Amino acid sequence: MLAETAARAAWQNEVYQELMHAAAFPEVLALANKTGWDDDFSRQRDKLLANGMAQVVTAARKEMDDAESIRNSALRCAATKPEPGCKIIQRYQYMVLRGVPKEIVFAQMLLGFEAASSDPRFVGLNLVQPEDWYVPKRDFQLHMRMLQYLHGVYPKVHIALHAGELVQGDVPPEELSFHIRSSVEIGNAERIGHGVSVMYETQPRELLRELAQRNVLIEICLTSNATILGVQGNRHPLHEYIRAGVPVALATDDEGVSRSDMTQEYLRGVVDQNLSYTQLKKMARTSLEHAFISGASLWSDARNFTPVRECKSDLSRPQMRSEQCQNFLRKNEKANLQWTLESQLLTFESQPWPLAEASPHAPRQ
Numbered sequence: 001m002l003a004e005t006a007a008r009a010a011w012q013n014e015v016y017q018e019l020m021h022a023a024a025f026p027e028v029l030a031l032a033n034k035t036g037w038d039d040d041f042s043r044q045r046d047k048l049l050a051n052g053m054a055q056v057v058t059a060a061r062k063e064m065d066d067a068e069s070i071r072n073s074a075l076r077c078a079a080t081k082p083e084p085g086c087k088i089i090q091r092y093q094y095m096v097l098r099g100v101p102k103e104i105v106f107a108q109m110l111l112g113f114e115a116a117s118s119d120p121r122f123v124g125l126n127l128v129q130p131e132d133w134y135v136p137k138r139d140f141q142l143h144m145r146m147l148q149y150l151h152g153v154y155p156k157v158h159i160a161l162h163a164g165e166l167v168q169g170d171v172p173p174e175e176l177s178f179h180i181r182s183s184v185e186i187g188n189a190e191r192i193g194h195g196v197s198v199m200y201e202t203q204p205r206e207l208l209r210e211l212a213q214r215n216v217l218i219e220i221c222l223t224s225n226a227t228i229l230g231v232q233g234n235r236h237p238l239h240e241y242i243r244a245g246v247p248v249a250l251a252t253d254d255e256g257v258s259r260s261d262m263t264q265e266y267l268r269g270v271v272d273q274n275l276s277y278t279q280l281k282k283m284a285r286t287s288l289e290h291a292f293i294s295g296a297s298l299w300s301d302a303r304n305f306t307p308v309r310e311c312k313s314d315l316s317r318p319q320m321r322s323e324q325c326q327n328f329l330r331k332n333e334k335a336n337l338q339w340t341l342e343s344q345l346l347t348f349e350s351q352p353w354p355l356a357e358a359s360p361h362a363p364r365q
Contacts, residue, residue, distance in 0.1 A: 002067055003074035005255065006085035012263050015340050016291060017088060020095040020126055023060035024111065031056055032107035041106070041149040048110055057114050064092065064121055089337065091123045091293055093160060098136045098143055099129040105139070106146050113154040123292035124158030126193070131163070131179060132170040140179065144186035151188040158292040160219075161187055164201075165194035167229045176200035181207055184216055191217040191290060193251070196225055198237050208244035217247045217290040222268040223260040224253035232272050239273070249287035250280075281345060288338050295332030298339055308335070315342055 002019070009017055035051050038044040068090075072078065077086040094112030098105055112125030127143065129136055136143075147159060163183035166176055176197045183189045192211075195218045201207050211218070218241050226232040241248050250265040252258060269275040269283075282305075289302045300308045307315055310328035314321050321329070329336040 001256075002071035002090060003085065006071065006075065006088040006090060007083060008085075008255070008261055009088045010084035012261060013344055014088065014262060015337050015344075016288065016293065017090050018093055018123060018292060019090060020093045020128065021064075022095040022097060022108070023063045023092075023115070024056050025097075025108075027056045027059045028107050028111045029104060032101075032104040035103065035107070037101075037103040037106075041146065044103075044106055045110055045150075045153070048107055053107075053110060053114060056111055057118060060094075060111065060115050060122075061119050064119075089293070089333075092121055093292070094122055094125040096125055096127045097129055098127045098139070099133050100135065102139060102142060105143060109146055109150055113150050113157050116157040117154055120294060123294075124160055126160045127162060131166055132175075137171060137175060141182060141186070144182050147187040159187065159189050160191035160193065160292075161189040162193040163189065163195065164192065164197040165225075165229065166197040166200075167231060168200070170229075173200075177202045181210075184211065184214065189216065191219060193219045193253070194221055194225065195219075195241070196229060196231055196237060199240060205244075208240065208246060211241075212245040212247075215247060217249060217286065219251040220248050221251050221253035221258075222265055222272060224258050226268075226272070227258060236273065242279070247286050247290060249283045249290065251287075284341065284345075285338070288334070288341055291334060291337070293334045293337065295334040295336070296328075297332075298335040298342070311335075311339070316346075 005017060005019065031048060031052055035044075035047050038047060071090075072086070075083040075085045077083070094108070094115055096105060096108040096112060109125065112122070115122040116124055127136075131137065131140070147161075151157070151159065161183040164180040166179065168176065177200060180192060180195055180198055180201055183192060198204055198207065220238055220241075222232070222236070222238075225236060238248065250262065250269055252260045252262060252265055255261060266280055269280060275283075285305060286302075289297060289299065296308070298307060298311060300306050306312075308328065311321070311325035314325045329339055
């Protein structure tokens with residue numbers, strides 16, 4: 001799986017991926033079942049830690065060690081001429097299945113927070129499985145309170161949540177009114193996946209302003225939203241987010257399920273949402289700006305993409321970086337990836353592009 005996604009990413013000139021993975025799920029399931037449930041989150045955490053959470057974290061790290069070894073072997077990363085996929089930086093969000101009993105959900109969350117605190121490859125956690133299923137719907141606010149508590153214990157661990165992947169008819173009307181807001185205000189989400197139901201939330205304009213002020217990224221999954229929810233064209237809230245100044249980026253949701261890739265998402269952005277090249281470029285930059293990878297940003301002002309002082313005069317000539325810029329990039333993995341993207345954009349834009357041909361529907365002269 002890692003090798004396939006890395007190879008596909010390299011083929012499309014990507015530089016970084018955050019993949020969701022439920023490492024050591026059998027082990028955390030057994031631990032949760034052995035521990036049972038306590039309504040006091042602090043006592044529940046203590047019991048899980050006492051009953052063997054450290055061993056489960058070790059199992060999760062070993063699982064990723066093995067997976068990365070298989071990936072590197074499949075891509076021949078140690079060979080003289082490795083596959084292009086070897087250049088892709090892959091990190092992982094711990095994937096919490098939320099359609100299971102509460103003791104299992106909490107144990108998975110704790111595993112995600114513990115793993116992200118001890119292994120830099122785990123950059124955060126996320127909740128998956130449909131919001132309109134019975135258990136995720138019934139326990140939604142409980143899950144948000146779990147995250148609120150654990151965020152207080154592990155404040156440096158990043159949280160991204162799938163929320164608002166809903167349409168009328170999937171859930172009772174009142175369920176459309178709070179999932180995105182609760183994910184941000186209670187669950188402490190820094191990024192929201194989908195966010196399709198935003199205009200059905202209570203006071204949606206106020207919520208949009210709040211998302212912009214909090215700098216919460218919305219991961220827009222156009223193919224997934226069209227195929228799963230039937231939402232596309234002007235029914236999609238993408239332009240509401242853009243008009244409100246909320247950061248947005250395109251995402252595939254799940255390549256394996258949607259049979260999508262980033263090229264298709266950008267194409268759909270143009271064809272279905274009438275996005276300009278400037279907007280697509282901003283989304284690509286914004287995606288890396290909000291990535292959970294470590295290090296400082298290349299941008300001192302990410303809304304206007306103003307470079308940091310160390311590299312301010314270097315971006316127009318990426319092959320001739322100053323020593324102070326090189327030192328800054330060496331120390332900051334995020335900035336280094338952003339520099340790579342800027343170099344790719346400069347190369348792309350400097351090509352001698354032909355003028356666009358007239359539309360086949362236009363009158364011929």
